[in-house]
Amino acid sequence: MIKYSVELENITKRFGQVVAVNNVSLRIKENEFFSLLGPSGCGKTTTLRIIAGLEKPDTGVVKLHGQDVTYIPTHKRNIGMVFQHLALFPHMDVYENIAFGLRMRGFSDNDISRRVKRMLEVVRLPGFERRKINQLSGGQQQRVALARALVMEPEVLLLDEPLGALDLKIRQEMMVELKRIQREVGTTFVYVTHDQNEAMVMSDRIAVMNEGVIQQVDSPDTIYMRPKNIFVASFIGEQINFIEGVYKGNQEFEAKGGMVLRVSDNPDAINKKSVIAIRPERIMIGDKAPPRGMNSVEGRVEMMVFKGSSIEYRISANISDEIIVFVPNISPTMKMYKIGEKVYLTWDPEAGIVLPFESKPAEPRKIG
Amino acid sequence: MSKSDVILKIYTILLLGIIYVPIGVLIVFSFNNSRNRAVFTGFTLENYYRLLADERVWSSFYNSIWVAIVVTIASVFFAILLSYAVTRYDFKGKDILDMLLLIPIIIPEIVEALTLLLFFIIIGIPLSPWTIIIGHIAFDISFAYLVIKARMAGYDPQYEEAARTLGADELKTFFRVTLPILLPGIIAASLIAFVESYDDFIKSYFTRPGGFSTLPVHIWSMASRRGVTVDLNALATIVVIIAIFFAYIRIKMERWM
Ligand SMILES: Nc1ncnc2c1ncn2[C@@H]1O[C@H](COP(=O)(O)OP(=O)(O)OP(=O)(O)O)[C@@H](O)[C@H]1O
Ligand SMILES: [Mg+2]
Numbered sequence: 001m002i003k004y005s006v007e008l009e010n011i012t013k014r015f016g017q018v019v020a021v022n023n024v025s026l027r028i029k030e031n032e033f034f035s036l037l038g039p040s041g042c043g044k045t046t047t048l049r050i051i052a053g054l055e056k057p058d059t060g061v062v063k064l065h066g067q068d069v070t071y072i073p074t075h076k077r078n079i080g081m082v083f084q085h086l087a088l089f090p091h092m093d094v095y096e097n098i099a100f101g102l103r104m105r106g107f108s109d110n111d112i113s114r115r116v117k118r119m120l121e122v123v124r125l126p127g128f129e130r131r132k133i134n135q136l137s138g139g140q141q142q143r144v145a146l147a148r149a150l151v152m153e154p155e156v157l158l159l160d161e162p163l164g165a166l167d168l169k170i171r172q173e174m175m176v177e178l179k180r181i182q183r184e185v186g187t188t189f190v191y192v193t194h195d196q197n198e199a200m201v202m203s204d205r206i207a208v209m210n211e212g213v214i215q216q217v218d219s220p221d222t223i224y225m226r227p228k229n230i231f232v233a234s235f236i237g238e239q240i241n242f243i244e245g246v247y248k249g250n251q252e253f254e255a256k257g258g259m260v261l262r263v264s265d266n267p268d269a270i271n272k273k274s275v276i277a278i279r280p281e282r283i284m285i286g287d288k289a290p291p292r293g294m295n296s297v298e299g300r301v302e303m304m305v306f307k308g309s310s311i312e313y314r315i316s317a318n319i320s321d322e323i324i325v326f327v328p329n330i331s332p333t334m335k336m337y338k339i340g341e342k343v344y345l346t347w348d349p350e351a352g353i354v355l356p357f358e359s360k361p362a363e364p365r366k367i368g
Numbered sequence: 369m370s371k372s373d374v375i376l377k378i379y380t381i382l383l384l385g386i387i388y389v390p391i392g393v394l395i396v397f398s399f400n401n402s403r404n405r406a407v408f409t410g411f412t413l414e415n416y417y418r419l420l421a422d423e424r425v426w427s428s429f430y431n432s433i434w435v436a437i438v439v440t441i442a443s444v445f446f447a448i449l450l451s452y453a454v455t456r457y458d459f460k461g462k463d464i465l466d467m468l469l470l471i472p473i474i475i476p477e478i479v480e481a482l483t484l485l486l487f488f489i490i491i492g493i494p495l496s497p498w499t500i501i502i503g504h505i506a507f508d509i510s511f512a513y514l515v516i517k518a519r520m521a522g523y524d525p526q527y528e529e530a531a532r533t534l535g536a537d538e539l540k541t542f543f544r545v546t547l548p549i550l551l552p553g554i555i556a557a558s559l560i561a562f563v564e565s566y567d568d569f570i571k572s573y574f575t576r577p578g579g580f581s582t583l584p585v586h587i588w589s590m591a592s593r594r595g596v597t598v599d600l601n602a603l604a605t606i607v608v609i610i611a612i613f614f615a616y617i618r619i620k621m622e623r624w625m
Contacts (some may be wrong), residue, residue, distance in 0.1 A: 054529055054533075073532075074533055075537050076535075081530070089527060
């Protein structure tokens, strides 16, 4: 039987007119690195605060390790939290910050000093005990905040965009560190971020959220390769192409204008207005028509951008005004197409994912 | 050194001179053994002995101190509540309240003192040490409020939430986290409120009952009766030294904050 660290059952939370969290159900496994990913204002922080008990849900149940804690106050839940602005106590040094929770729980001085020392080793800050908080760099403060939460050996560690304030290089370093620390201490991490890169790099599973609703919960590769709807497909990854039409079943998709494309199967979409999503790197480009039986779309180069590791083309065709194609830069002799040139596009049937059509899909806002 | 640097330096020296030379002269002449104010004839502590033997100096000093203490406690207490409300809550009239709290700092004190006196007369409150205290509180709240509000605005309520996630209940959170973080602001506000009250002359003079003097009022009555004497120099020196002492504590506090 799988053990769950955190279970949310039909959680809803309103602030006045705003539904910040809309009927969210989640099950987070023990020792899992789980991310809540979504655009600004989608309700990630509110969900996290509900798990911590800092916010009361209007409806629904919160369980920690199988136990209903919906009405248990924060200080009696066995959780740790790293806040977006860290909230390290400015009137205490590093040692006292980390020791704070242990003191609240009545540990002996010997025990406290032993645990703080060990924790400082885990976060690689040995000897920093007597430093003042304002004498630490951003990355070091981050580590102290982690140590302060982890020293309590919480069953779940909640992290709210903890790397948001750091610059790119330290952020990447801290991502690796977070993953290492999570393995080392073997604690469930619930990580909130709007940065898909952070979520992709660290998570075992990701919940993509939009406007208070969970859109999809899956592993990073599944989220990327098998998005469940238009929102997830466009929020994740750099770019994606959408082509409207009707799914006929039997891996056949009739695009606008009558052209039939071979796609991956989606039994739910048969004979319904649908959209296929294709990643730009899955499309191949050539100056001759591909063999019969393969997807073949004739088009014209409208734009070409050399990006170093790849070349980005924008192609107009009768099935879509703009198809984006990324061609990996694998050889100095590779052919480059010029604006106005006639080209043929092709892709594996499996690269075309059939998604339900939405009349006005939510526009994902990308940040960072 | 460039020309503008030289001008700046001269300007600074002149400015500090205008402020501190008279105080320096005052202090030096408080040790003068001649009754003649203009010539320094020799060093003596005689003036101070005479002063310390004067019972009215002591009683007015004592009045100044206890009035200032009561004023400080009351105005800091109200300032904490007011700044908590203004920084933590949203309510109607918040901006107006904020403005009303700052006005006492800018209106001329003589106007305030006069209106206070009229107010007490109109509603029939007899003048007493408490009317002085009310008058002082009325504008010390503004100073204390300014300082504490600045401290609270920089205070992140997440500190309290962090403490809660670390197992601290409301009471422990308040005493271990909230209060210590706000303490430097509270102490700074107390020092300002104390000095403002202890220094005050105009309001104390207008709203005091007959026969009750604070130190500044006593100095004024000495000066108006006998002119500026060496005794007055000595007394003023003591007042200045106490004020400098408070300024020093305040600077120390700022470093700590
Ligand atoms: N205390 C509150 N009072 C009123 N509205 C709130 C409150 N907290 C959150 N909201 C609203 O609820 C919605 C979700 O907010 P939340 O902070 O959970 O978003 P988020 O996904 O964490 O966004 P971000 O990435 O910007 O931090 C937003 O529309 C926000 O304005
Ligand atoms: Mg947030």
